[in-house]
Amino acid sequence: MNHLLKSLLIAASLISAPAAFAASPVTPVSASNNGIVLIDGADLSILFDGYIAPEGTPYQTDAVSWFGQVGSSGVTLDFDFGQLYTLSDVLIGVDHNDFYQVQVSLDGSVWNTLFTNLSFEGQSNFGSEIISSVAGDPEYQATIDFPTTVARYARIYAVGGDSAFSVSEVSFSGVAVVPEPETWALLIAGLGLIGAIAYRRS
Known part of the structure; x- marks a missing residue:
């Protein structure tokens, strides 16, 4: 029985592994x-x-x-992704001569600081500044x-900063914590196959 359980767990990890590395843009379902x-x-x-x-765009444009x-809790631009995601990277567009902080939360009430963008x-020496967390990106910081x-x-x-603030883009990349339906289908099929093989051997 322990051998069967071990086989099932290995199958589950192998089937679900591709989703863990396929980071893609995480689009909020709402912003407030x-x-x-x-x-x-x-x-x-x-x-x-x-x-x-583009960098150098006047800060109030787009x-x-x-x-x-x-401020923090009282003065923010908030995003809801609609479900849990494992976030891996971000690209932001902000006014070049200000300081901005980005925080994340599991439940919308307890927040943790992800990073602070320094002026x-x-x-860019004027207007919009693009900054990325992707290593190798020309805008990497x-x-x-x-x-x-x-x-x-x-x-x-x-x-x-200079009290004239702007944000033009906040783009996260990551993967959904809950597998997509296709992944569940593959997982169930794989577990069924492993179970059938184990049953025939017993």
Whole structure:
């Protein structure tokens, strides 16, 4: 019986392994503005629409912008991914001369800091700055590189700068913690096959 159980566990791990390494863009199902007075009532969906404003774009163009408000729990732009994901990388577009912090949460109430983006650490000297945690990317910055982490929610907010803030994109990559239906089908089929073989041998 122990041999059968061991075989089943090995099969399960082999069948589900490909999903663990196939990181892809994680698109939020919703975004909300928590206490920030946005300029021109910007549409928050532009933060994850896949369009990345080129570096040097004026900070209020194709971005969510606001004046003066810094903070954490009371002044944030919040994202809900709809389920748990193992997040592995991020790309952000922000105003080049400000400080921004990104936090993540499993439940939307307890938050952990993922990284703080430091002012002037990128290449742009004006307007939008693009920064990536993907090693080898031309926009890579080690300061925002983070170990894989499981989260359902994320948020970004300003922590300092010239009081004219903007975020143009927040794009995470990762994999869903719960396997997709196709993966479950493969897993069940594989376990059935292993079980049938073990039954015939007994």
